[in-house]
Amino acid sequence: MIIFRYLTREILITMSAVAGVLLLVIMGSRFIRYFTNAAEGDIPASILGTLMLYHLPGFLELILPLAFFLGILLAYGQLYLNSEITVLVACGISPNRLLQVTMLPTLLVTVLVASCSLWLTSSGARHNEILLEEQQSRLDFSSLAPGRFQEFGDGRTAYIEGLNDKQTRMQEVFISERQRREDDTPQTVVTRARSGYQTVDKETGSRFLVLAEGERYSVEPGLAQAERLEFDTYAVRLSRATEMSELDDAEYATTAELIASDDPEAQAQLQWRISLPLMVPILTLLALPLSKVNPRQGRFAKLLPAIFLHISYLSLLLAALDAIGRGALSATIGMWPIHLGYLVLGWWLARRSQLGGMR
Numbered sequence: 001m002i003i004f005r006y007l008t009r010e011i012l013i014t015m016s017a018v019a020g021v022l023l024l025v026i027m028g029s030r031f032i033r034y035f036t037n038a039a040e041g042d043i044p045a046s047i048l049g050t051l052m053l054y055h056l057p058g059f060l061e062l063i064l065p066l067a068f069f070l071g072i073l074l075a076y077g078q079l080y081l082n083s084e085i086t087v088l089v090a091c092g093i094s095p096n097r098l099l100q101v102t103m104l105p106t107l108l109v110t111v112l113v114a115s116c117s118l119w120l121t122s123s124g125a126r127h128n129e130i131l132l133e134e135q136q137s138r139l140d141f142s143s144l145a146p147g148r149f150q151e152f153g154d155g156r157t158a159y160i161e162g163l164n165d166k167q168t169r170m171q172e173v174f175i176s177e178r179q180r181r182e183d184d185t186p187q188t189v190v191t192r193a194r195s196g197y198q199t200v201d202k203e204t205g206s207r208f209l210v211l212a213e214g215e216r217y218s219v220e221p222g223l224a225q226a227e228r229l230e231f232d233t234y235a236v237r238l239s240r241a242t243e244m245s246e247l248d249d250a251e252y253a254t255t256a257e258l259i260a261s262d263d264p265e266a267q268a269q270l271q272w273r274i275s276l277p278l279m280v281p282i283l284t285l286l287a288l289p290l291s292k293v294n295p296r297q298g299r300f301a302k303l304l305p306a307i308f309l310h311i312s313y314l315s316l317l318l319a320a321l322d323a324i325g326r327g328a329l330s331a332t333i334g335m336w337p338i339h340l341g342y343l344v345l346g347w348w349l350a351r352r353s354q355l356g357g358m359r
Contacts (some may be wrong), residue, residue: 003088007098008105010079015064015071015109022063032057047131054124059278061116065240066310068109069283072102073306076291085292099288106284114277118255119271125354126252160196170196173211175236179218190217193234207233250325267331268324275317275335283310285346289353312341 031052038045079085088098146162161172173196179189193214200207211234218227250258250269257269290306316338323329 001091007075009102010075011068011071011102014075015067015105018070018074019063019067022067023059025317026059026063027052027055034286043132049127050131053129057116057120057124061113061121064109064113064116065276065279065283066279068106069287069306069310070303072284072287073291073303076288077293077302080291080293096289099285102284102288108283110277113280117273117276119319122252122254129252155219164338168197173214187218187220190219191215191236193235199235203357206237208237210235237322244247261342264327264331265325267334270323271324271331271334272317272321275339278339279313279317282343282346283313285350289346292353313338 031048032050034043034048035045037043038048043051046127050125076085079088129267146160149159151157156177158176159174160170160200163170171194173191173193177189177191188339189215191211193211195213196209196211198207199210210283214234215229216229216231216234218229220226242300243257250261250263250265253266253269255270255273258266258273261267266323286309287306290309317335320329320335320338324331
């Protein structure tokens, strides 16, 4: 029991360190992308945390198998360098027993990856897509930066000098938009107002921008004439009430919906979701013999070949995902030969390691 706790702790600590570094890099890259969009006014900064949170399962389902694979390699590699594996063998710990001990943390990681791939990732992706679509379908004051010209749909460009303390009313508003006259000729309409606020018609559900104390000009570059309209209150319709578009992509479907569907893309996505947790025990079988290193070589001697092995495994699965989705590969065959091939490779490496001795 003491040996089991010791080995499990070494694997999980190393895996957590690797996963933390990888997660920081990947989430940092995605956060920078969203932060750039927020700085440009495409999305409000207030939803950045929510977007990143719902992206987390999608990151973890890819990071955890690799982190666990490297965790076994580094943890057991250190045990070989310190001759601790030699001591364990002398105490009667066989290769099969070592594999059994490793299988409990393997089961834990498999359950975590399965929870992400079969449930949390699709739910989070769907939530983010709906959230972004809602932001694109309406003008949100939190996404408008005072002192900047920003586009907000339908060819409109807006500029505001500032917002009040409650972020509910705009001050010194400028709006430029392209419209067409009754004879279908284009014109540029420029509207300036002292203030403005948003409102929604309860009957129709349409969203309006209500401007107060301003002028509206209809001009056409190159012509020496313009139409001018002064107003106390003027409402600009920003969007009509529309239903949220259906998210039919297999990426957003639940696992139950994928099982019930015969569509090639749905079958490809289903096999991909099953493949991610299935990778974990197969990678464990591969990692055990690869972690055996000579003290003169160092613990990182087999790390690079092992990483290339993982990359090849994942690349073949991605290629199969694309082929099944396009109908070029039968879903009946699917990704299973790839898993079988690497399972046989892991069994062969483990058998070869046992014949050569754990020491």
